[in-house]
Amino acid sequence: MSGEISRHSRSAANDELVTDTTNLENRLVDIHVAPLDHHDLGKILDVGEHLLNLDFSRIRTRLLNTAVGTASIAHALALACCNERDITQGGKEKVIFTEDDFREAAQAYVRTRSGAVKARFTRALKVHRKRMYDNTEIILRALTQLPESGGTVGQILAIIRVEKPSYPSSNATKYLQELQEEARGSLIRKTSSGVYRFDEPLQHAYAKAYFGEPSDETEGTPISDWESAFISQGKEFITRLLVQREIEENRYAMTDDEPTEEWELEENESKA
Structure with missing residues (x-):
């Protein structure tokens, strides 16, 4: 039991380290x-x-x-x-x-990157103000339904509008941009061909686990090596309940009680 507590304490400390913005001062930014x-x-x-x-x-x-x-x-x-x-x-x-070497290597990479990935998702999903749409979650969820190589704004919107027909295109443009910024975890990158994708393929598999949308080989959808690595680890740090519990603790800490002007703008555009 003491070993289990110690392990979780170290994990929490590591998460605080990667989320503490003071650790980023005077360092080079990602190129x-x-x-x-x-x-x-x-x-x-x-x-x-x-x-x-x-x-x-x-x-x-x-x-x-x-x-x-x-x-x-x-x-x-x-x-x-x-x-x-x-x-x-x-x-x-x-x-x-051999294939066994690669499988073990992928699992080792997943273990070393888990804290950083979780921290970036926490920033991306945090709700700062109450809005009509939970935009970052909507966009990230849509990206999980695309290949790891990503998709265009049009493809992303088409997926979103299957369930949310009135979702404004301006929201997609705005929050795809925000998700490329450090404040939102820099989860998304835009390629030179105008395609949006997760910054790392590991994040794509993580998002699938978080949103509860894993691939299913029985339905003809291949499981990626990243997803296989997660499964082999027992999904220790990416099961939906565990990740949601850790993220949701802080996600709504800054949420306002009243709808913002942006909510009204979104609602008006969706009715137009």
Whole structure:
């Protein structure tokens, strides 16, 4: 029991660390880079193979697909594979990575990133003022119904309007922009082709778990490696009830009791 309490205490302390904005002062901000294709991402693996006598061929395509064009994630997954095999320097015998190595590496990456991801979702979902629409949740939920590579404003709106036919297009534009900003956790990025997607594919799987919309292979929808990693961890930090409980504690702390002028504007536009 004491070990369990200690583990949760450490988790809470880590969450406070990543959510404390004072920790970000005097640090460099993230520079968003356009998604890379498999050829460019593969160069990361090529260099590692050459320097450390490695062979990623059995998991290369899977690793690059899972990275979804993000160099830092491709590097992190490759490093996690090395860690799983205790590789710190090149050896005489070539190390060939297997599917089991990749699965363990993905789970390790999920464990190290869970606190940061949860903190970013907390900022994104926090309700600052009462409005007609819970805009950030609506948009994030819609993005979970698109591939990890994302979709256009039109595609996002089409999904939203299945359940909310009068949802204003101006809301989608405004809150897609807000969700790219630090105050909202920088959860969304806009690609050079005008497509909106989660900043990291891990966040896409996290959002699916939070909104209770996991993929179902029985219905022909493949489960991503990120979702598989969550499932293998027993969804310890992403089950809907656990995540909602932790986020909802602070989510409505700043909510006003009365509708704002923005609510009235949204309502008028939806009736137009």
